[in-house]
Amino acid sequence: MEEKAAVLTGKHFWSGDIAVAEGGIAAGCRFFAGYPITPATEVAERMSERLPALENGVFIQMEDEIASMNALLGASWGGMKAMTSTSGPGFSLMMENLGLGIMLETPCVIANVQRGGPSTGLPTLVGQQDMMQARWGSHGDYEIIALCPNSPQECFDLTIQAFNFSEMYRVPVLLMTDEVVGHMYEKVIVPLEEDIELVTRPRPKPGANGYLPYAIDEESYIPPMGLAGEGFRLHVTGLTHDERGYPAVNAETQGIMVPRLVEKIKRNAPKIYMYEEDRMDDAEVVVLSFGCASRIAKWATFQLRERGRKVGFFRLITAWPFPEPRVRQIAEQVKGIVVVETNLGQMVREVERVVAGRCQVKLAPNAGGRVHETEEVTSLVEEILR
Amino acid sequence: MTVIQEATTHPKDTLLRVDRFPHIWCPTCGIGTAVSCFIDAIRATGIDEKQFAVVSGIGCTGRVAGYIRLDSFHTTHGRAIPFAVGLHLAKPDMKVIVFSGDGDISCIGGNHLIHTARRNMDITVICVNNFIYGMTGGQLAPTTPQTARTTTSPYGNFEYPMSLPHVVSACGATYVSRWTVLHIKRLTRAMKDAILHRGFSFVEVIAPCSTLCARKNRLGTGTNMLSYYHDHCEINHEANLADVGLDYQGKIVCGNFLTIEKPTFRDLLEENREEV
Numbered sequence: 320m321e322e323k324a325a326v327l328t329g330k331h332f333w334s335g336d337i338a339v340a341e342g343g344i345a346a347g348c349r350f351f352a353g354y355p356i357t358p359a360t361e362v363a364e365r366m367s368e369r370l371p372a373l374e375n376g377v378f379i380q381m382e383d384e385i386a387s388m389n390a391l392l393g394a395s396w397g398g399m400k401a402m403t404s405t406s407g408p409g410f411s412l413m414m415e416n417l418g419l420g421i422m423l424e425t426p427c428v429i430a431n432v433q434r435g436g437p438s439t440g441l442p443t444l445v446g447q448q449d450m451m452q453a454r455w456g457s458h459g460d461y462e463i464i465a466l467c468p469n470s471p472q473e474c475f476d477l478t479i480q481a482f483n484f485s486e487m488y489r490v491p492v493l494l495m496t497d498e499v500v501g502h503m504y505e506k507v508i509v510p511l512e513e514d515i516e517l518v519t520r521p522r523p524k525p526g527a528n529g530y531l532p533y534a535i536d537e538e539s540y541i542p543p544m545g546l547a548g549e550g551f552r553l554h555v556t557g558l559t560h561d562e563r564g565y566p567a568v569n570a571e572t573q574g575i576m577v578p579r580l581v582e583k584i585k586r587n588a589p590k591i592y593m594y595e596e597d598r599m600d601d602a603e604v605v606v607l608s609f610g611c612a613s614r615i616a617k618w619a620t621f622q623l624r625e626r627g628r629k630v631g632f633f634r635l636i637t638a639w640p641f642p643e644p645r646v647r648q649i650a651e652q653v654k655g656i657v658v659v660e661t662n663l664g665q666m667v668r669e670v671e672r673v674v675a676g677r678c679q680v681k682l683a684p685n686a687g688g689r690v691h692e693t694e695e696v697t698s699l700v701e702e703i704l705r
Numbered sequence: 706m707t708v709i710q711e712a713t714t715h716p717k718d719t720l721l722r723v724d725r726f727p728h729i730w731c732p733t734c735g736i737g738t739a740v741s742c743f744i745d746a747i748r749a750t751g752i753d754e755k756q757f758a759v760v761s762g763i764g765c766t767g768r769v770a771g772y773i774r775l776d777s778f779h780t781t782h783g784r785a786i787p788f789a790v791g792l793h794l795a796k797p798d799m800k801v802i803v804f805s806g807d808g809d810i811s812c813i814g815g816n817h818l819i820h821t822a823r824r825n826m827d828i829t830v831i832c833v834n835n836f837i838y839g840m841t842g843g844q845l846a847p848t849t850p851q852t853a854r855t856t857t858s859p860y861g862n863f864e865y866p867m868s869l870p871h872v873v874s875a876c877g878a879t880y881v882s883r884w885t886v887l888h889i890k891r892l893t894r895a896m897k898d899a900i901l902h903r904g905f906s907f908v909e910v911i912a913p914c915s916t917l918c919a920r921k922n923r924l925g926t927g928t929n930m931l932s933y934y935h936d937h938c939e940i941n942h943e944a945n946l947a948d949v950g951l952d953y954q955g956k957i958v959c960g961n962f963l964t965i966e967k968p969t970f971r972d973l974l975e976e977n978r979e980e981v
Contacts, residue, residue: 350791350794350795352787352790352791371974371977371978371981372978372981376978377794377795377974379790379794379970381787381790381820382816382817382820383816385784385787386784386786386787386790386816386817386820387787388787389780389781389784389787389788389791390787390788390790390791390794391791392780392788392791393760393778393787393788393789393790393791393792393793393794393795394791394792394794394795395791395795396778396791396792396795397791397792397793397794397795397796397799398795398796399795401791401795415781415784416780416781416784419780419781419784423778547758547776547778547792547795547796547799548755548756548758548776548796548798548799549755550755551776552774552775552776552777553776553777553778554722554770554771554777554778554779555777555778555779556770556771556778556779557779557780557781558779565722565725565771566771566779
């Protein structure tokens with residue numbers, strides 16, 4: 320039976336949510352802990368169907384999102400690739416233990432199929448209002464990786480990428496999808512299993528004597544990860560800790576450990592940045608967008624080009640770390656940037672910070688529950704060109 | 706002639722992170738005794754030490770993970786149980802033990818406690834109950850007996866306390882026992898049985914907090930607390946768990962209350978997998 324295979328090589332007609340689940344499985348995820356929430360539930364449903372058929376696959380519906388997040392961390396320290404899916408309110412609940420995952424440097428993937436908020440907001444309707452929560456939602460200083468698919472195909476591909484980043488940098492990775500992308504059905508091409516490149520976390524040498532779980536490797540800044548049950552007698556704590564993993568609650572250790580957590584992502588940011596560009600060469604105005612909003616934004620640039628306007632399209636695939644160098648370059652070349660996002664202004668703040676007055680920045684706002692009208696984008700571009 | 710030599714190590718050192726000593730617990734605290742019993746229990750199981758993992762939450766008892774020389778995980782407040790569940794499901798051959806305090810397990814972590822008991826997840830929860838939040842300075846806990854004074858119940862507690870053995874047994878735990886830190890042999894035996902038990906096992910350890918709980922209620926020192934245990938404990942393995950609630954300075958019913966054989970979550974998962 321087809322479903323017994325981990326990688327369903329071939330052409331499929333899948334929703335974004337199904338593609339997220341399949342991407343996870345193709346990436347080697349065999350542990351899913353989650354809690355039902357619209358519009359992310361289909362990810363969990365697909366996992367509940369698929370994982371029990373796979374060797375060592377575990378699906379568990381936890382009592383809440385807090386438990387789900389912690390179960391991922393436990394499973395990851397047990398050596399499994401683990402993921403969960405959620406939406407706004409559940410994402411909020413995960414924040415404390417997302418921080419634990421960052422502090423313990425635990426690979427795992429959290430897919431947030433965004434809906435409109437605040438609070439219960441729009442369970443069945445779209446929003447992209449958790450972008451800043453993704454960046455700053457947990458307490459303390461940290462850097463995170465967040466990817467934004469805009470199609471079911473990308474839901475598949477970027478979930479694999481999310482696992483690879485998470486294993487490579489030992490950090491929880493966020494897949495920031497949204498209701499429109501999650502519920503949209505499109506063709507998804509699943510490659511041959513051997514053509515999928517997978518990364519696994521750095522590991523200490525077997526029987527390594529004097530293994531220090533949080534030693535600083537000057538080159539990569541990412542310590543190898545010993546797992547439970549391997550005889551390392553790990554101590555892993557959410558407290559500020561030294562190289563041994565022992566609590567050391569003082570400014571000196573904090574001053575070494577937290578900058579390392581931040582630096583390991585910052586130093587590698589050029590390898591993490593992903594974006595899509597179209598007709599940028601002669602562009603006078605650039606429309607910048609991501610996720611569901613980017614589909615309208617791209618259509619708007621086509622319309623404008625037909626009218627002879629020199630407009631380029633730039634899509635964030637990596638939202639965090641924000642592709643600062645490229646956006647700064649763009650700002651040097653153009654009159655203005657129009658940011659299209661399904662919120663009242665989140666990523667636009669980052670654009671403004673990076674642009675720092677080099678060109679105009681305008682926001683096409685949208686409170687959620689719908690996608691933009693093309694006109695909302697084109698009118699702002701015309702305003703800048705006028 | 707007998708030469709008296711000063712010992713530089715203790716037989717339990719190999720299972721302790723002695724390089725972290727001195728520990729943070731107060732003199733007369735009961736947690737150390739619980740840890741000592743736990744080490745004996747681990748040895749008594751005869752299982753390879755590599756096969757154990759200890760998961761803690763936050764608070765005084767939450768620090769246990771940091772002092773035990775096994776794979777140990779010090780997680781967030783109240784969330785040790787779901788972390789342990791994830792670890793157990795990833796490494797089903799390991800013995801995963803949650804070692805945490807009453808505030809952590811029953812209050813903020815209460816939901817995880819009841820649902821993990823309900824699933825008969827094959828982990829062990831050891832809860833040191835000192836009736837108070839110790840680390841934060843002696844505030845009201847769900848286990849604080851009525852009328853007891855804490856820093857957030859300065860006029861006496863008027864809430865009904867939670868009886869942990871009753872709650873977990875009602876939810877589906879398949880091994881439940883309660884002992885005080887005075888019952889060293891019985892407590893050690895109970896911990897060993899709990900670890901070897903297949904299914905959700907729960908050991909409540911009644912322990913003194915003389916720095917905060919006893920002082921606030923003018924109950925004397927740690928020694929006074931142990932005398933109180935001595936005089937007020939009643940061992941009844943057959944006790945009706947609805948009747949083992951603890952009140953202010955009343956009797957403490959101890960015992961190995963419950964041992965049931967029932968398929969665990971993992972058993973049912975594997976059974977389901979065969980059907981798939």
